Amino acid sequence: MTRIRFQQSLDELKEQLLVMAGLAEQAIQRATEAYRVHDLSICDLVSRSELAINRLEREIDQAALDLLAMEQPMAIDLRFILSVIKINADLERVGDAAKAISERVRSMEQMAAVELPVDIPRMAALASEMVRKSLQSFIEGDADLARTVLTMDDAVDAMNRAAYKALTRVMEEQSHLAPQALNALMISRALERVADHATNIAEDVIFWVQGDDVRHRKSLKTAPDPHTMG
Amino acid sequence: MGVGIEVTNLNAWYGTNHTLQEINLDIPANHATALIGPSGCGKSTFVRCINRMHETNPIARVTGTILIGGLDIYADAKPVEIRRRVGMVFQRPNPFPTMSIYDNVAAGLKLNGYSNRHVLDEVVEKSLRNSALWDEVKDDLKKKSGASLSGGQQQRLCIARALAVDPEVLLMDEPASALDPVSTSKIEDLIFQLKSQYTIVIVTHNMQQAARVAEKTGFFLNGRMVEFDSTHKIFTNPSDKRTEDYITGRFG
Numbered sequence: 001m002t003r004i005r006f007q008q009s010l011d012e013l014k015e016q017l018l019v020m021a022g023l024a025e026q027a028i029q030r031a032t033e034a035y036r037v038h039d040l041s042i043c044d045l046v047s048r049s050e051l052a053i054n055r056l057e058r059e060i061d062q063a064a065l066d067l068l069a070m071e072q073p074m075a076i077d078l079r080f081i082l083s084v085i086k087i088n089a090d091l092e093r094v095g096d097a098a099k100a101i102s103e104r105v106r107s108m109e110q111m112a113a114v115e116l117p118v119d120i121p122r123m124a125a126l127a128s129e130m131v132r133k134s135l136q137s138f139i140e141g142d143a144d145l146a147r148t149v150l151t152m153d154d155a156v157d158a159m160n161r162a163a164y165k166a167l168t169r170v171m172e173e174q175s176h177l178a179p180q181a182l183n184a185l186m187i188s189r190a191l192e193r194v195a196d197h198a199t200n201i202a203e204d205v206i207f208w209v210q211g212d213d214v215r216h217r218k219s220l221k222t223a224p225d226p227h228t229m230g
Numbered sequence: 231m232g233v234g235i236e237v238t239n240l241n242a243w244y245g246t247n248h249t250l251q252e253i254n255l256d257i258p259a260n261h262a263t264a265l266i267g268p269s270g271c272g273k274s275t276f277v278r279c280i281n282r283m284h285e286t287n288p289i290a291r292v293t294g295t296i297l298i299g300g301l302d303i304y305a306d307a308k309p310v311e312i313r314r315r316v317g318m319v320f321q322r323p324n325p326f327p328t329m330s331i332y333d334n335v336a337a338g339l340k341l342n343g344y345s346n347r348h349v350l351d352e353v354v355e356k357s358l359r360n361s362a363l364w365d366e367v368k369d370d371l372k373k374k375s376g377a378s379l380s381g382g383q384q385q386r387l388c389i390a391r392a393l394a395v396d397p398e399v400l401l402m403d404e405p406a407s408a409l410d411p412v413s414t415s416k417i418e419d420l421i422f423q424l425k426s427q428y429t430i431v432i433v434t435h436n437m438q439q440a441a442r443v444a445e446k447t448g449f450f451l452n453g454r455m456v457e458f459d460s461t462h463k464i465f466t467n468p469s470d471k472r473t474e475d476y477i478t479g480r481f482g
Contacts, residue, residue, distance in 0.1 A: 003479040072438055074465050074477040211467030 006071050010080065013063050017084050017091075020056045021135045023049050024091040027098035028131060028194055032124035034105045035187065038113070043102035053095035060088045076208070083208035087138065090197040090204075094131060097190040097197070104183040104190075114177055116184045117166040120191070123159045126152065127191045130198035137202060143209040149202035150214070156195035163188035232260040232429030233299030233398045235280060240294035242275050242284055249275045251453045253294070257446070262421055262430040264440035264461065267450035268476065273433045276450065277401045280431065281316035282309040299398060314342065317392030317428075321404040323384030325376030325391070331358075332371040334387055338395040353394050360427075361390035362420050382413025389420065393428075400424065402432040406439065418443050437477055441465045449473045 027049045034042035064085045067073060073081055130152050137146035163185065170181040203215050235257040242250035250272045257263045265273040278284040279292055282303060296303050303312045325334045335354045336344075344350060354371070358364040363386040367379070376387055385405060392400060402421070406414040421430055421443045434440050440447055441461055448458040449470070457464065457473045468474045475481050 006479070074437060074479075075468055075474045077478050078466065 003071075006067075006073075006077075009063075009067055009071070010077065013060070013067065013081070013084055016056065016060050016063060017088060018135075018139065020053060020060060020088060020091050021138070023053050023056065024094040024098070025128070025131050025135065027053065027095050028101075028124070028128055031098040031101035031105070032121065032128070032191075034102055035108075035124075036121050038105075038109060040106060040109055043106050046098050046102040050095045050099045053092055057088055057092040061085060064088070076211075079208045079211060083204040086204045087201050090200045094194055094197050097194045100190045101187050104187050108180060108183045111180050111183075114180050116170065116177075116181060118163040118184050118188060119159075120184065120187055123156065123163070123188060123191050126156050126159070127194040127198065130156070130195050131201075134198045134201035134205065137205045141205070141209050143206045143212075146202035146205040146209075147214075149198055153195050153199045156192055160188050160192035231398070231427065232425070234259040235399065235429065235431070236295075236297040238295040238297075240276075240279060240296065241292070242272075242279055243291045244275075244287065245289040249453050250279070253455050255448060255455060255458045257429065257431060259299075259429050260425055260427070261446060262425045262432060262444040263446040263448065264444035265431065265433045265448050265450060266435070266437065266440050266477070268481075269435075271450040272453040273448075273450045274403055277318070277403055277431055277433055280399065280401055281318055282312050283318070285309070314338075314395050315397050316399040316401060317395065317397035318401045318403070319385070319388050319392055319405045322408050323381060323388050325379070325384050325387050327375060327377035329376055330372045331367050331374055331376055331379070331387060334376040335390045335394050338391060342395060354390075357390040357394040358387075360393050360424065361386045362416060362423075363387060363390055380413070382409050382416060385409060385413065385417060386420065389417075389424075393424075398429060400428045400430045402430065404433055404435060407435065414439070437465070449476060451476070 027046050030042050030049070031046050034040070034046065064081050067081055071077075130149050133145060133152075134149045137143070137149065167181040167185045167188070171178040174181075203213075206212055206214050237253055237255050237257070240250055240253040241248065253272075253276060265276065267273050275284060280296060280298070280303075284290050284292055292304065295305075298312070298315065301307055326337060329337065332354055335357050336350045339350060339353055344353075355364060355368075358367065363383060366383060367374070367387075376384060379387060385408075389400075389405075406417045409417065418439065421432065424430060432440070432444060444461045446458065447461040447464040449456045449464065449468070449472075451472055457468055457470045459469070463469075464473060465477060468477065
C-alpha cells in the first residue's frame with residue numbers, strides 16, 4: 001500500500017460524511033416524530049441540527065476540494081470523492097426537508113387537530129428506510145444494496161400522489177380543513193423529496209463502486225449501461 | 231498524414247530478459263496514444279520497437295509483427311527508412327550542440343540528400359512553426375546554437391527536427407519530464423495540434439499528462455500490456471484491478 005496519507009484523508013472524508021449522514025437521518029426521524037406526537041420541542045432540535053448540517057456541508061466540500069486539488073485522484077478514488085460531494089449536497093437537502101416538515105408541524109399545532117386521509121408516519125418510515133439503506137450501502141460500498149433503494153422510490157412517489165389526491169379533495173369538500181390539509185400535503189411532498197435524495201445517494205454509491213451511471217435510466221437499474229462504461 | 235500502427239504478437243528480449251511479451255494492439259492514426267506503467271515495465275522498449283531502435287543493441291531481439299500504415303516494418307523495410315517515417319523525441323532534449331538552430335532542424339534533410347537552399351529554408355520554417363518555436367527563434371536561426379535555447383525550447387527544437395523529415399508517426403518518450411510547467415504546457419498544446427497531422431505515441435509517467443493529451447491509453451506491467459482502452463475509461467473506470475491500483479498510486 002502506498003499513498004498512506006491520501007488513504008487516511010479519504011477515510012477521514014468518509015467519516016465526516018457519515019457524521020453528516022447521521023445528523024440528516026436523525027433530523028428526518030425527529031421531524032416525523034414531532035408530527036406523530038405533536039411535540040414542538042422536537043421541532044427545536046430539528047432546527048438546531050440543521051445548522052450543524054449546514055456547517056458540515058461546507059467542511060466536507062472543502063475537504064473534498066482540497067483532495068481534488070492536492071492529490072489528483074484517479075479512477076475509484078476520483079469517483080469516490082465526486083460521490084461524496086454529491087451525497088453531501090443530498091444530505092443537506094434532507095436536512096432542509098426535515099426543517100420544512102418541522103415548520104409545518106409547528107403551523108399545524110396552532111390549528112385544531114383533525115383526522116386527515118394521509119398516513120404520514122408510514123410514508124416517513126419508508127423514506128427513512130430508503131435513507132438508511134442508501135447510507136448503509138455507502139458505508140459498505142455495496143452497489144447491490146444501493147440498487148434495492150432505487151426500487152423503493154416508486155412506492156413513495158405513489159404514496160405522495162395518493163396523498164395529493166386525497167388532500168386536495170379535503171380542501172375542495174371541507175374548506176375549513178384546508179390549512180391542515182395544505183400542511184399535510186407539504187409534509188408529504190417533503191418526504192417524497194427525501195426519498196428522491198435517498199435515490200440520488202444510492203445512484204452515487206453505484207457510480208462510486210462500479211463506475212456505472214444509472215441516473216435517468218428507465219429500466220430497473222441492474223445491468224451496467226455499455227454507453228457509460230467507456 | 232498519420233497512419234495507424236498494428237502490433238501483433240510482439241515479443242522483445244534484451245539477452246535472456248524477455249522484456250515484452252505478446253503485445254497486441256492497434257494504435258489509431260491521427261490520435262495521441264499514451265503508454266503508462268511503472269519503470270521497467272517495457273513501455274520504452276515498446277516504442278523503440280516501433281522505430282526499430284531496439285535492435286540497435288546487439289543483445290536485443292524482436293519477434294512478431296508491426297504494421298505501420300500497412301507496411302510490415304520488420305519484413306518489408308530498412309531501419310533507416312522506418313526512422314524517417316517514425317520520428318522520435320526523447321526525455322532530455324538532445325539538440326546537436328555545436329549546430330545552429332537552422333542546422334539542427336535541417337540535419338535530417340541533409341542526411342537524406344536534400345541540399346537545395348530554398349527547399350531547406352521552407353522546411354525549416356514550416357517545422358519550426360509546427361513545433362511552435364518559430365516566433366521565438368526566427369531572428370536567430372543561424373546566429374544561435376541549439377544548445378543556447380532554454381530546455382523547453384530545445385525540446386521543441388527536437389520536435390521540429392523530427393518533423394522536418396515528414397514522418398507519419400511521432401514517438402515521444404517522456405518528452406516533458408525534464409521541463410518546467412510552462413514548457414510542459416507548450417509541449418502538450420503542441421501534441422494536441424500535431425495529432426491532426428501525425429500519429430503520436432507518448433510514453434509518460436505523468437498520469438494527468440496522459441489524461442490531458444491522449445485519446446487512448448495503454449497500461450504496461452512486467453512486459454505485458456494489461457489494458458488498452460479509451461483514456462476516459464482508463465482514468466475513470468479501468469477494467470483491470472492492476473490498472474486501477476497503478477493509476478490510483480497503490481503501487482508502482
